[in-house]
Amino acid sequence: MPLDLNKTLTLAAGATLCVGLVGCNAAPSSTAGASSAWSPSSPAELRTFAPSVDAIQSVDSRQADAAQVALSETERAVDFSPYPNAADPAFVSLPSNVVGAVYGLFEAHSPESFEAAAAAASRAALSRPATSSEALVTPHADLDGDGFVTVDELAALSRTWSDASIVIDRVDATAARFFVDPALSSELLASGVDASAVALINARSFPAAAATGVASVPTTP
Secondary structure, three states: OOOOHHHHHHHHHHHHHHHHHHHOOOOOOOOOHHHHHOOOOOOOOOOOOOOOHHHHHOOOOOOOOHHHHHHHOOEEEEEOOOOOOOOOOOEEEEEOOEEEEEHHHHHHOOHHHHHHHHHHHHHHHHHOOOOHHHHHHOOOOOOOOOOEEEHHHHHHHHHHOOOHHHHHHHHHOOOEEEOOOHHHHHHHHHOOOOHHHHHHHHHOEEEEEOOOEEEEOEOOO
């Protein structure tokens, strides 16, 4: 369907204004109380690129991607230890469409409550997938502010910004631990996540252990 020129120009102008505000350290909006327990760092450099045409077309999309649905139906064990790869790790099960968690969640949860919160984040990612309108104004990869980084959020960032460095900035600005192995990296690519962002996330996650799942390494808060 052809885009209405006036509507397109209005959205693009609004996006540029919003991104400018993000660069000025405006606080992102949050839909969950968990976000109040952490404060993501701002991207290191202000970037004010216009969104791609696809970003404008997909602003109101709330359709769950089939690949992301499939990921949510599988689980994997990840290391919940305060210090990853500790001598006595504590493993929890995460839906595979949950790829990272902000630091505050590890202090606020027991392994059992963390699993429950991750499952809720997985369901929310399918019932209300992230949109480009959120990706335009949020300065980090946790677009809904629930404390978990999910595949739909990374895909929304990737389809919104034509410059991969912006997607990388948003991932880099998220003070989170990531849980990604090479197999999941392939699934992220299939779900539309930018290859450079996948490489960064994979580099910050330890590879899968043969019998115990994925052990994570934290990013720098």
